[in-house]
Amino acid sequence: MKYTVSIPEIDLSFEVEEGANLLTELILHKVFPNDGSYCGGVRDCGRCAIISNGVKVLSCKTYINCDLTLQYLDLSQMSIKDSPENDRNLIRRRRMLSVDRGKYYSGGKIGVAVDLGTTTIHYAFVELPSGYKKIPDRGKKKENPLKNRQEEFSQEEYYPDSIKMRIAEGLREFLENEKKEGAILEVSCKGKGEEFLSEIRDIFEELNVLKISSSINPQVAFGGDIISRISASLNSSDARETLKSLVTTSISYEICKFLIEKDLYEVDYVVISGNVTMIALLLGEDASSISQHPYKSNYLTVYPKTPFETQIQVYNPQKHRATIFSFSTDSSPEIEKSGEYLNNVPIIHFIPAISTFVGGDFVSGLSILPEPGKGKYFIFIDMGTNTEIGIVGEGRYIVGSAPAGPCFEGGNISCGMRAEVGAIYSYFINENGVAEIRIFEGKENDSDNIKPLGICGSGLIDIIAELRRTGLLEDEGILLNGENPFRVAEDINLSQKDIREFQLAKSAIITGIEILMEKVGIGHKDVENVFVSGGFSEAISIKSLINSGIIPKELSDRCVTLGNTSLFGATSIFLKGRNSFSKIAKTGEYVDFVAEKNFQSKFIENIKFK
Structure with missing residues (x-):
């Protein structure tokens, strides 16, 4: 029936x-x-x-x-x-957030950079410099049997190598549009931190950014973490197809929406940056090997694909009959299996990965870092469920992956949530002992009516740091005076179990940092800067990172938060070409933290707050 x-x-x-x-x-x-x-x-x-x-x-x-x-x-x-x-x-579906840069389109080619995150997809739509050309890949034929089908981004040096990307003013506006209060960058550091920031602020302006936008990754319907999605994909080929369809349709929808808004015909390039699992699921491929020993993947390097192969729509459906779905700005697009593309040119590019657990999103971040001084090193941290850590210097990229767990995305925290409307993202106890709380606000004028609904990643870090700073949390992670749970706000508490989840996450990260430093043979004095990225790093207080024990106190004066380096790096491919990304992916040295002999002892020791 x-x-x-x-x-x-x-x-x-x-x-x-x-x-x-x-x-x-x-x-x-x-x-x-x-x-x-x-x-x-x-x-x-x-x-x-x-x-x-x-x-x-x-x-x-x-x-x-x-x-x-x-x-x-x-x-x-x-x-x-x-x-x-x-x-x-339970929060109503978050509105798609976007920033229209209000730029005048001058007729150049259009590139789209996509940061394919586990829970959120970020986009940057840019007009490329005049005279921008496509040139063939110069790799050896034996290394790339699809050479004749590929097209390479221009390697012409429109800008000197010293120009790198960090936080674009467009993304700053995007963040402010969501929070109503811009994130405060705590840039007071030694090394190249300040020089780096000032050198790269204008890069999006140079590229003529037409729009920055963000949308929920609809695959969260299958779970907020990659293991849940891999498990779902193993159930049937239909499930894999559904996972693929959800994300490709979402990307296509955002591209078409942009083309219609700007009255443009098509986009010329799409660059996708994401972890290995996200790329495999986007392609509709079997990702089971990623979750099973020895954790190998066939998708570290993915050669450029055509729109037809990926089912990503690159045409304005109101101007071109080659379409895969009927588009409406008022509702989700519906897939039409009979749709067929006229464009069979491989214009969909993917940032290569170093290993199964150090993906293209991390490579994108590494690509925008400046060169450290002679004999000096950078530490680069991309925080998340799978926190990737790298040490850069002397021409080497030594990387590893720390299993931090989902607490930074609200998972396994009793009052945890993603960084959505109503989430506590900042927490401070003032001199009178009163908590000052900031929450993500909506776009409407009713922001005064929004109550705190939960705690997101940056809020969790702030709360732990404040409990430590005020002496309410012991070294062992036990709340003083038997206050369990700790009342954060009305109906929002932090339990002893939540604190333990955080301790496990911070121990995994700081243990990974220590192991990599030992591998390279450096001490704190050899570190020029610590760069912290990740989807919520814009809202993270550097002081809280230090006080909560995530980053060693010895490096407190050298920390800089970078924001969404996956998106920034993916956008930089339009200037630098693929070669710099491929070099990082090929030369990166992966360290398996868990396989190290001293991992267990270090991990147990670092669970404590110091």
């Missing part, structure tokens, strides 16, 4: 078989609630709640045996006090 599921607010109805799981059907129809289930369907996060026939239910636990009329939960419908555990995480 079949039943009808209706969602009046988006004018959608579809039929399902009796006994079908509601969350699964919503995923298949790309209308999952609240950005999907962070837990990947194991039924412990509460993010998939929806109103079904007037009753709030978890869609992952709902099996259809009658006709359903659904309604999305909204912030105004939430009551944190009366809601079950984790309901504070």
